[in-house]
Amino acid sequence: MNEICVIGGSRYFGRRLVENLRDHGARVTVVNRGSSAPPEGVTHLRADRGDEEGMRLALAGRTFDAVVDQVCYTPGHAAVARRVFEGRTRRYVMTSTVEVYADLGGGGPYREDALDLTAGTIRADPPPSGELTYGEGKRLAEAVLARPAEFVFASVRTAHVLGGDDFTGRLEHYVRRVDAGLPVGICADPRPASFIEEREIAAFLAWAALGDFGGPVNACSHGTLDVRRLCEAIGRPLYTRGESPYSFERDYTMDNGRATALGFTFSDVGDWLPGVVEEARACV
Missing domain, CATH: 3.40.50.720 (NAD(P)-binding Rossmann-like Domain)
Structure with missing residues (x-):
């Protein structure tokens, strides 16, 4: 053991x-x-x-x-x-x-x-x-x-990391604002990130x-997200120029080839994103 x-x-x-x-x-x-x-x-x-x-x-x-x-x-x-x-x-x-x-x-x-x-x-x-x-x-x-x-x-x-139990409240920030019809702050050119x-x-x-x-x-899971795609998975977002947790001005994407070659099988972001959004919504 x-x-x-x-x-x-x-x-x-x-x-x-x-x-x-x-x-x-x-x-x-x-x-x-x-x-x-x-x-x-x-x-x-x-x-x-x-x-x-x-x-x-x-x-x-x-x-x-x-x-x-x-x-x-x-x-x-x-x-x-x-x-x-x-x-x-x-x-x-x-x-x-x-x-x-x-x-x-x-x-x-x-x-x-x-x-x-x-x-x-x-x-x-x-x-x-x-x-x-x-x-x-x-x-x-x-x-x-x-x-x-x-x-x-x-x-x-x-x-x-995205999850319904995220104590930082970053995902909940988007769920609250999109569900309430409030604008979400994003930078001029949001860059993609791995999640x-x-x-x-x-x-x-x-x-x-x-x-x-x-x-x-x-x-990291296969696939990437930017702030727009994340918000669109939640609902019908309104955008405004500003800041928010996952609106990145630099690229945060990673290659997971080494981990895959070592034998770990990753999911795709699209496989789990809808479920995570619903978990976060339940916490709001």
Whole structure:
């Protein structure tokens, strides 16, 4: 039986990941600050992932086949993880993001090798963690964990996740406005993006935890969306010039060829988008 540690995992697709691993026979240990109760049938350890000594105390005497880090946002987080988990796991999977490609310029679909995790593309003098953008924090965290270590490191660069349980309210924003006949703000030339449904990314992360590959891997459903197509899947939108969560001025599309070649079968955006819209509508 596989021993899997999930750091975070308290909500949204992180919680689905924990349930997925548990339901497929893994012994799951969740490490977080305890803001919400974990699913039944898993071990829960309370610790702040940025507190190195607290993490060591919580994990004392425990080893794992794999770790899935859902909440690694900065190089500081990554450095603590390296020190705490070296010698404690054979595999370390970090949930990263399409945002790591945000500053590359040009257009997608981006392949994993578009980003070089060396000093050539990662800032040598990054600002303090509190001043990092989300994408830069993730890039720097990947760079720290990608250095040679006793464990195999894989970074899952997930597309924008859509799901009815999205606590950020981004999809609900569109459902509320379209259903109410209110205009939706979009930029002058909305660019396409890759997306993935919450159950699919949870399944992908579980698959990655149990795999043996290393390095970065893109996770996205086949097909792309822009803000107009997303709104049209909801109803009859009215548009105005402005900002909204998925109105992007840059291309956020990814190539999922590596993950497909490794054996994961992705769905198509069109397969799940109508159902996700209805789930979000039920939450409004």
